[in-house]
Amino acid sequence: MKFLKYFVEFIIIILLFTIFKILGFKLASNIGGQIGKFFGPFFRSKKKLLSNIKKALPDLDEENIQLIIKKMWTNYGRILSEYMFIKDFRNSKLKKFFKIEGQEILDKLSSSKEQVIFVSGHFNNFELMAMQIEKSGINLAAIYRPLNNIFLNKIMEKIRKKHICKNQIKKGRSGTRELLEFFNKNYSIALMIDQRVSEGIKSNFFGYLASTTTIPAQIVKKFKCKVVPIYIERVDEIHFKMTVNKPISYSDEMTIEEITENLNKLLEKMILANPSQWIWTHDRWK
Numbered sequence: 199m200k201f202l203k204y205f206v207e208f209i210i211i212i213l214l215f216t217i218f219k220i221l222g223f224k225l226a227s228n229i230g231g232q233i234g235k236f237f238g239p240f241f242r243s244k245k246k247l248l249s250n251i252k253k254a255l256p257d258l259d260e261e262n263i264q265l266i267i268k269k270m271w272t273n274y275g276r277i278l279s280e281y282m283f284i285k286d287f288r289n290s291k292l293k294k295f296f297k298i299e300g301q302e303i304l305d306k307l308s309s310s311k312e313q314v315i316f317v318s319g320h321f322n323n324f325e326l327m328a329m330q331i332e333k334s335g336i337n338l339a340a341i342y343r344p345l346n347n348i349f350l351n352k353i354m355e356k357i358r359k360k361h362i363c364k365n366q367i368k369k370g371r372s373g374t375r376e377l378l379e380f381f382n383k384n385y386s387i388a389l390m391i392d393q394r395v396s397e398g399i400k401s402n403f404f405g406y407l408a409s410t411t412t413i414p415a416q417i418v419k420k421f422k423c424k425v426v427p428i429y430i431e432r433v434d435e436i437h438f439k440m441t442v443n444k445p446i447s448y449s450d451e452m453t454i455e456e457i458t459e460n461l462n463k464l465l466e467k468m469i470l471a472n473p474s475q476w477i478w479t480h481d482r483w484k
Contacts, residue, residue, distance in 0.1 A: 204346075204347040204348060204349055204350070205349060207347055207349075207350065208347060208349035208350050208353075211278075211350055211353075212353075214230075214233075214278070214279075215281065215282050218230065218279045218282045219282045223280070223283045223286065223292060223295075223436070224436055226279040226280070226282065226283070227276045227279050227280055227435070227436050228276075228435070228436075229279065230275040230276050230277075230278050230279025230280070231272040231273070231275045231276045231279075231435070232272075232275065233275045233278075233279075234271045234272055234273070234274040234275015234276065234278065235268060235271045235272045235275060237275075238270075238271030238274050238275065239267075239271065242479045244267075246479070246481065247267055247478050247479065248263065248267075249483075250478045250479075250480075250481075250482065250483070251263050251266060251267070251473070251478055253404055253405070253406055253483060254404040254466075254469065254470075254473075255473060265474070266473050266474045266478070267478070269474035270474055270476070270477065270478055273322050273432060273474070273475065273477075274477065276322070276323070276432070276435075276436075277322065277323050277324075277325075280323055280325075281325070281354075281357060284325060284326075284329065284357055284361045284362060285360075285361045287326055287329060287361075288329055288333070288361045288362075295436055295437050295438060296326065296330075296437070296438050296440070297433075297437070297438065297439045297440070298330065298439075298440045298441075298442065299439065299440070299441045299442065300440075300441055300442030300443065300444075301334070301442070303426070303442045303443075303444065303445070304330075304331060304334035304336065304442055305334060305335075307334075307336055307386070307426075307445075308334050308335035308336050309335075311337075311384065312423075312424075313381065313384060313385070313386050313421065313423050314386050314423055314424045314425065314426045314445055315386065315387050315388075315389070315414045315417055315418065315423060315424075315425045315426070316328075316331060316338075316386060316387070316388040316389070316425075316426050316427075316428055317388075317389060317390075317391050317414055317425055317426070317427055317428070317461060317464075317465075318388075318390060318391070318427065318428045318429060318430070318468070319390055319391065319392035319465055319468060319469070319476060320390055320392055320393075320476065320477040320480070321429060321430050321431060321468065321475045321476055321477075322430060322431060322432035322438065322475050323430065323432070323438060324390065324430060325358070325362055326362075326430060326438060326440065327388070327428050327430050327440060328340040328362050328363040328388045329361065329362045329363065330440060331363075331386075331388060331428075332362075332363050332364070336386055337383075337384060337385045337386060338363055338365065338385060338386050338387075338388055339363070339365035339366070339367055339376075339377070339380040339385045339386075339387055339388070340358075340362070340363040340365065340366055340367065340387075340388040340389065341367045341368075341369050341373060341377065341387065341388070341389040341390075341413070342358065342366055342367070342368065342369060343368075343369040343393065344368055344369070363388070365380060365385065367380070367387075369395075370397070371397055374413075377413070377417075381417065381421060387413075387417065389411070389413060389414070391410070391411055391414065391461055391462075391465060392465055392476070392480060392482070393411075393480050393482075394408065394409045394480060394481050394482050394484055395409055395410065395411045396409065397411075398410045398411045398412055398458075399412055399454075399455065399458060401455065401458045401459045401462055402459050402462060403462045403465075403466070403482060403483070404466060406483050407483070408462070408482040408483050409482070409484070410458055410462060411458075412454050412458050414457070414458070414461055415454040415455075415457035415458045415461070416454060418448050418457055419454060419457075422450075424445035424446055424447050425445065425446045425448070425461070426442065426443060426444075426445050426446070427443040427446070427461075427464050427468070428440065428441065428442055428443065429441045429443070429468045429471070431471075431472055431475050432475060448460075
């Protein structure tokens with residue numbers, strides 16, 4: 199039954215991708231946003247969304263909560279449609295829609311060959327972050343979570359490896375050895391730190407304990423490297439601004455738990471800057 203469900207989803211997504219490509223970037227993004235706003239609520243529990251937002255934003259009234267959810271689903275749909283134009287962002291055909299604050303930091307890391315850990319969350323459009331880091335001349339390997347849909351996952355992996363970051367590491371225990379191999383070859387690592395992970399630890403996130411990855415903290419402790427937080431936001435619907443923050447150094451005295459909690463605090467600030475830009479469907483507090 200699940201096999202059939204995944205196959206039907208695959209056919210629908212491929213059909214949408216074909217239509218999006220014909221429509222062009224602007225129109226596809228706008229229509230994708232409407233599709234996401236209408237169909238998104240059917241695929242995720244509204245109860246879980248409300249619970250997540252109320253945990254992080256307890257003082258927010260119902261009207262503003264609903265506005266965040268509406269905008270989030272719209273952004274979800276836009277991201278889906280924009281996969282067909284990742285190539286055009288990569289080859290700079292769509293560069294007028296993309297602005298970077300802190301490019302000099304990436305340029306310095308590229309020229310110095312200093313290894314760092316780039317961390318962020320699932321904001322708009324999160325796929326463009328690793329792409330821009332690699333475009334800046336930085337040797338990079340990115341950690342990703344394979345999609346449950348085996349048919350769609352093959353398509354997404356192809357897009358990621360060809361146009362986003364050619365070195366992809368599957369999330370989970372099996373990818374740890376590969377991650378270390380890349381780091382030993384002088385590669386920097388990029389990963390999202392906002393998803394629930396079974397192999398992580400319980401760390402404070404918006405005042406509640408949440409299963410959190412310790413990969414950045416472990417690499418910091420092992421290799422004495424810095425962490426570079428990155429935030430990307432959607433501006434005026436089809437424009438993006440990516441902010442590269444200054445590298446952060448952690449003292450040798452800090453524990454893995456302390457570094458992990460500090461990174462959660464940085465993630466909180468990114469989310470609070472514009473709550474509707476984050477994907478609230480992740481079950482962080484399970």
